[in-house]
Amino acid sequence: MDLGLQGLNALVTGGTKGIGRAIAQTLAAEGTHVAICARNAGEVAQAVAELSGYGVKTFGRAVDVGDGPALKAWVKDAGDALGGVDIVVANVSALAIANDETGWQRGFEVDMMGTVRLVDAAMPRLERSPHAAIVTISSVSGREIDFAAGPYGAFKAAIVHYTQGLAHQLAPKHIRANTVSPGNTYFRGGVWDQIEQGNPALYAQALALNPTGRMGTPQEMANAVAFLASPAASFVTGSNLVVDGALTRGVQL
Template identity: 45%
Template sequence: MELGLKGMKAAVTGGSRGIGKAIAMHLAQEGCDVSICARGEEGIAATRAEIEAEGVRSFGTALQGRDGDAVRGWMRETCDVFGGLDLLVCSLSGGGGTNEEGYWRRSFEIDVMSATRAVDEAYPHLKKSGKGSILVISSMAAAETFVSPMAYNAMKASLVTWSKQLAEQYAPKGIRVNCLEPGPTMFPGSNWEMIKVARSRTYAGVLRQQPTRRMGEVDEIAKSAVFLASPAASWVTGATLRVDGGYTKGVQF
C-alpha cells in the first residue's frame, strides 16, 4: 500500500526511544523528514543518525517535557528548519508511577500539556499543509482498569477526549486528528522491562490476561500509527485505534 508520505515533514515528541522512536523511524523509511524531541542528548543524536541514514532530513532537541517554552521552541524551530509541517505525533509521556500529588502534576505537564503546546505551535503549519495530521498516543490504560490507580491512566484518558474534540474543531481546516491506544509493549528501558524483574507476579498476571500471551513490540504499534497519520487514512479523523493484542475486554461499537 502506498501511504503517500514521501516528501512530507513530520515531528514526533518522545521520539528517541520506544514507541516514539519506532514511529519516527517508520516515518523516515516512508520518506518523511523527521524532527524529534526527548530528554537525552545522546538518544537524540543516535536517533537522528538513524533517520538520516534513510536518506531524509532530521532535526532534534533535548528537552524536559514539563518545560513549555522548550517544547514550543522545538516546534517552532522544526517548522523553520523544514519549511513547514505536515504531521505531528504526540508520544511524550512520563510513564507509570505512584498516586502521589506531585506525580499527578508531573504527569499532567508531560503527558497532556506537552501535547497541547506542540499542537498550538504546529497548527498554522498543519493548516497550510493541506494534508495536516495529528496523532496522539494514549494507552489502553485509558479504557481498561489497569494495575492500580495512577495519574498515568487518567492523563491518557484525557488525551482521548481532547483528541476527539480537536478533530471536530480542526476538520474544517483540513487537519485530521486521531488517537492510538497501545497495549502493554516491551522495549529496552521500558517500564515493563523493570516490572518483569522487580514485580514478577504483576508481570505474569498481565500476561495471563493477554490473549496473545505476550507483550507487544514497538514496530507493531508504529506500523498502525504511521498508517493512521498518513494520507492513506485521509477519511479517518476523530478515531481512537486500540492496538493491544486483544487485552481490553470491552466491545467497541
C-alpha cells in the same frame, strides 16, 4: 500500499526510545522528513544520525516536553529545519503511576499539557499543510481501570477526549486528529522490561491477561501511527485505534 508519506514533514516527541523511536524510524523509512525531541541530548544525537541514514531531513534537540517554552521553541525550529509541518505525533508520557500530588502534577504537565502545547505550537504550520494530521498516543489504561489507575490512566483518557474534540473542531480546516492506544508493549529498557526484572509476579500477571500470550512491539504500534498519520487515512479522523492484541474487553462503540 503506498501510504503517501514521502516528502511530508513530521514532528515526534520522545523519539529516541521504544514506541517513539519506532514511529520516527517507520516514518523516515517511508520518506518522511522527521524531527524528534527527548530529554537526553546524547540519545537524541544518536537517533538523528540513524534517521538521517534513510535519506531524509532530520532535526533533533534535547527537550523536556513539560517545559512549555522549550517545547514551543523546538516546534518552531523543527518546522524551520524541515521546511514545514504536516504531521505531529504526541508520544511522550511521564509514566506517572504514583497516586500523589507530584505524580498528578507531572502527568498533567507532560502527558496532557505536553500534548496540548505541541498541537498549539504546530497549528499555524498544520493549517498550511494539505495533508495535516495529528496523532496522539494514549493507552489501554485510558479505557479500563488497571494497575495504572491514577494520574497515568486519567490523563491517557483525557488525551482521547481532547483528540476527538480536535477532530471535530478542525475538520473544516481539513486537519485530521486520531489517537493510538497501545496495549502492553515490551522493549529492552522499557517499563515492562524493568517490571519483568524487578517484579516478575506482576509481569507474569500482565502477560497472562493477553489472549495472544505476548505483549506488543514498538513496531506494531508504529505501524498504526504511520497509517493514521498518512494521506492513506484521509477520511479517518476522531478515531481511537486500540492496538492491544485483544487485551481489553470493553466494547468501543
